[in-house]
Amino acid sequence: DFKPLTVLGQGAYGKVFLVKNKNTGKLFAQKELKKASIIVDNKNVERTLSERTILSEITSHQNIVKLFYALHDSSKLYLLMEYIPGGExxxxxxxxxxxxxxxTSFYIIQMSSALRFLHKFGIVYRDLKPENCMLDKDGYLILTDFGLAKKSSQSGDEEYSNDNWCTSIIGTPEYCAPEVLKGENYGFKADWWSLGCVTFDLLTGNPPFTGNSHKAIMNKVIKEKPKFPFYVTTESKEILNKLLNKNPAKRFDVDMDWEKFQKLPFFRHYEFKDVKERIIEPPIVPLIKDLEKAENFDVEFTSMKLSDLNVGGIDINTLDNGTEQEDFFSGFSFTASNSFVDSYL
Known part of the structure; x- marks a missing residue:
C-alpha cells in the first residue's frame, strides 16, 4: 500500500524513505532495516526491538516522533513513522x-521538555545531537531516532533517585557525558550533559569538545573545561556551566528541579507554556513548496535513483512469516489506532 517517493537518509543498517499511502495519499517516513545486518550482534537486535517498543509506548508528546506501523517481511524490518518535512x-x-x-532557547525548551517526558517513563535517550532534532512544517522541533534509547524497569520519581543503571559506552563522543565515556554506570543526568553540549553547539557552531579522533575528544570531555567564545552571554554561560558539570552528582538535575530550570535567565525570551501551545512564531520556518519533494533533506540522499536501489516495497507474501530470524523479531509488528494515525496526518 506504500509507494516509495525518495530517499530521506541512510544509516549503517538501512535507509529511510519518504513513502505515500496509495489509498489515502498520506505521507510517511519509512525506516527500513536489513535483518541480516542486525542479527549478527545481539545488541543490535535488542536496540532495534527497544526502539520499536519505546516509540509505540511514547505517543503523546508533541516534540517526539510518532510511530504508526511496525512490520517485517522475510528480509527487512519496517518502521512507518511521522514524516517531518522541515529536515534536520x-x-x-x-x-x-x-x-x-x-x-537557541526556543529549541532547548523543546528538547528539555521531550527529555523530561522520556525520563518520566524511565527512558534515557542517549543520543541527543542536532542531527536527531528535526523541524516540522511550522518550524517546531521533533526528536527522532530512538535506536540508542534505553528503558529502565523502573520509572517516575523513584528512578530519578536511583539514577545509574546504564552501562554501555554509546552515542556520539562530542555529546557524550564524561561518566559514559569512562565506562561508569550512568542514568538520566547523561542526557542533561548532552543538552548542554547541544546548547553550546547551537550558540557557537561547534560542540564544546572537538578533536581529530574519538580518543582526543574523549580526553577533552573527561579532563578539559569548555572554552566560551567572547560573544556567549552571561545567561548562556550560566546554563552551560550547570549542565556541563563533569560530576553527575553536581550537575543540574533538570528532572528534580524542573520549575527552577524553567526560570533560568537563559529562557527569559519565551514562556515554556507558549512554546508548548505553539503560539510562538518559530525562529526558523522551513521553506516547503512540495511535501513530496523532500526539499529540506540532503540532496546526497534525495538524488538517489530508486530504480538503482532495488526498492520493491514491503513483501506482503512474507509478512511476519516463520523464518529462522523470526525468533529474534517476534512481537515486532505494531499498528496504531486509526484515530491516532488520523490525528497526526
Missing part, C-alpha cells in the same frame, strides 16, 4: 553558522 536542525545550523541566544 543540523542543516539549518550549518547554514546559519550559529544561532543567537533567543533562537
Amino acid at each position: 536542525l543540523f542543516r539549518y545550523l550549518v547554514q546559519e553558522k550559529f544561532l543567537n541566544e533567543k533562537k
Whole structure:
C-alpha cells in the first residue's frame, strides 16, 4: 500500500524513505532495516526491538516522533513513522553558522521538555545531537531516532533517585557525558550533559569538545573545561556551566528541579507554556513548496535513483512469516489506532 517517493537518509543498517499511502495519499517516513545486518550482534537486535517498543509506548508528546506501523517481511524490518518535512536542525545550523541566544532557547525548551517526558517513563535517550532534532512544517522541533534509547524497569520519581543503571559506552563522543565515556554506570543526568553540549553547539557552531579522533575528544570531555567564545552571554554561560558539570552528582538535575530550570535567565525570551501551545512564531520556518519533494533533506540522499536501489516495497507474501530470524523479531509488528494515525496526518 506504500509507494516509495525518495530517499530521506541512510544509516549503517538501512535507509529511510519518504513513502505515500496509495489509498489515502498520506505521507510517511519509512525506516527500513536489513535483518541480516542486525542479527549478527545481539545488541543490535535488542536496540532495534527497544526502539520499536519505546516509540509505540511514547505517543503523546508533541516534540517526539510518532510511530504508526511496525512490520517485517522475510528480509527487512519496517518502521512507518511521522514524516517531518522541515529536515534536520543540523542543516539549518550549518547554514546559519550559529544561532543567537533567543533562537537557541526556543529549541532547548523543546528538547528539555521531550527529555523530561522520556525520563518520566524511565527512558534515557542517549543520543541527543542536532542531527536527531528535526523541524516540522511550522518550524517546531521533533526528536527522532530512538535506536540508542534505553528503558529502565523502573520509572517516575523513584528512578530519578536511583539514577545509574546504564552501562554501555554509546552515542556520539562530542555529546557524550564524561561518566559514559569512562565506562561508569550512568542514568538520566547523561542526557542533561548532552543538552548542554547541544546548547553550546547551537550558540557557537561547534560542540564544546572537538578533536581529530574519538580518543582526543574523549580526553577533552573527561579532563578539559569548555572554552566560551567572547560573544556567549552571561545567561548562556550560566546554563552551560550547570549542565556541563563533569560530576553527575553536581550537575543540574533538570528532572528534580524542573520549575527552577524553567526560570533560568537563559529562557527569559519565551514562556515554556507558549512554546508548548505553539503560539510562538518559530525562529526558523522551513521553506516547503512540495511535501513530496523532500526539499529540506540532503540532496546526497534525495538524488538517489530508486530504480538503482532495488526498492520493491514491503513483501506482503512474507509478512511476519516463520523464518529462522523470526525468533529474534517476534512481537515486532505494531499498528496504531486509526484515530491516532488520523490525528497526526
